[in-house]
Amino acid sequence: xxxxIVTILPDFFRGPLxxxxxxxxxxxxxIEIAVHDLRDFTSDRHKTVDDRPFGGGEGMVLxxxxxxxxxxSMGMASQEQRRAHESLETVVLLSPQGRMFSQSVAxxxxxxxxxxxxxxxxxGVDERVAEHLADQEISIGDYVLSGGEMAAAVMVDxxxxxxxxxxxxxxxxxxxxxxxxxxxxxxxxxxxxxSTCASGGLLDYPHYTRPAEFRGAAVPEVLIGGNHEQxxxxxxxxxxxxxxxxxxxxxxxxxxxxxxxxxxxQIRKL
Ligand code: ADE
Numbered sequence: 001x002x003x004x005i006v007t008i009l010p011d012f013f014r015g016p017l018x019x020x021x022x023x024x025x026x027x028x029x030x031i032e033i034a035v036h037d038l039r040d041f042t043s044d045r046h047k048t049v050d051d052r053p054f055g056g057g058e059g060m061v062l063x064x065x066x067x068x069x070x071x072x073s074m075g076m077a078s079q080e081q082r083r084a085h086e087s088l089e090t091v092v093l094l095s096p097q098g099r100m101f102s103q104s105v106a107x108x109x110x111x112x113x114x115x116x117x118x119x120x121x122x123x124g125v126d127e128r129v130a131e132h133l134a135d136q137e138i139s140i141g142d143y144v145l146s147g148g149e150m151a152a153a154v155m156v157d158x159x160x161x162x163x164x165x166x167x168x169x170x171x172x173x174x175x176x177x178x179x180x181x182x183x184x185x186x187x188x189x190x191x192x193x194x195s196t197c198a199s200g201g202l203l204d205y206p207h208y209t210r211p212a213e214f215r216g217a218a219v220p221e222v223l224i225g226g227n228h229e230q231x232x233x234x235x236x237x238x239x240x241x242x243x244x245x246x247x248x249x250x251x252x253x254x255x256x257x258x259x260x261x262x263x264x265x266q267i268r269k270l
Contacts, residue, residue: 001112001163002032003156006070007119008049008062009149010037016153025166033156041066041073050122059123067129071116082135088113091134092155094148095120098137101155103178105138109155110162117155119148177204178250201254202243205235237263244268 005013013035017023025031039047043065050060076082076089090112099105109115118125118134130137140151160166178201208219222234240263243250256264 001030001110001159002034002114003159004074004114004116005033005035005119005149005152005156006038006067006116007035007147007149007152008038008121009119009147010035012149013153017156021166022157022160025160025163028165030163030165031156031160036070038062038066038070041069053123057123061123062121062125062129064126064128064133067118067125068133071118071133074116076114076116079133079135087135089115090136091116091118093118093120093125093130093134093137094139094151094155095125095130095137096139096142096144098139100142101138101140101151101158103158106155106158106162110159115159117148117152119152121147177202202239202250203247205239205242233259233263236260237267240264241267 007013013033017026017033022031022033026033038049042048049062049066051063053059053061071091076091077085077087079091081087082089082091088111090109092115094117118129138151138155140154145151208223212219212224220234222230225231236259240251240260244264244267251264
């Protein structure tokens with residue numbers, strides 16, 4: 001996967017994408033990240049990237065010409081051709097007006113070969129970019145950031161984790177919150193013998209490490225006992241409990257086993 005980030009703040013990306021899994025994935029050649037400075041695609045001596053909005057109003061709007069010039073320099077198929085031929089390349093405009101980013105959107109995008117991430121700034125981006133250059137507009141949440149850079153970094157991180165080989169232990173991605181592992185028959189996929197049962201579209205269960213007691217707070221006994229079936233049940237119950245408390249909306253979209261329903265009834269009684 002090649003990420004092409006278009007920004008007026010190229011230095012922003014020195015750091016967030018140079019650590020941990022993303023760094024290792026870059027070093028292993030699993031992903032490539034190119035950062036393009038929008039000012040390199042201006043044609044005036046002041047390197048102007050923005051202008052006042054037609055119709056009046058506050059703030060400045062990013063001009064279309066440098067953004068189009070930058071993307072066109074990458075030698076991609078046109079927006080029309082990408083649409084017509086189920087392209088493995090996409091141009092994403094980061095904006096609070098976009099469709100919501102989620103684990104399933106990350107999964108969908110992780111299957112592509114190249115992704116251009118256009119970072120907006122100021123009050124907005126000339127709408128012709130969304131209409132005639134980008135294939136999709138994506139928001140990372142219902143809040144307004146100062147620009148798309150933070151959102152682009154979030155997307156690169158979440159998508160890189162899903163590129164085969166990026167995580168040392170494939171099971172760790174499977175177990176995490178939001179990874180649905182329901183089987184076709186509605187049961188849950190807890191196949192790996194060492195698996196602690198994937199949470200399956202729920203929030204993750206709590207994790208503990210040594211010391212077994214810290215400032216008077218002990219690690220739950222069941223995790224120390226070594227009974228794998230009991231540990232699996234405890235983790236599933238805790239995942240359900242946390243989801244019910246913090247994200248009850250996720251439970252509605254979730255195929256629940258009869259064991260889950262029993263656990264939920266117990267939790268609701270507490
Ligand atoms: N730019 C500003 N706010 C944003 C958001 N919530 N998501 C993506 N890009 C943005």
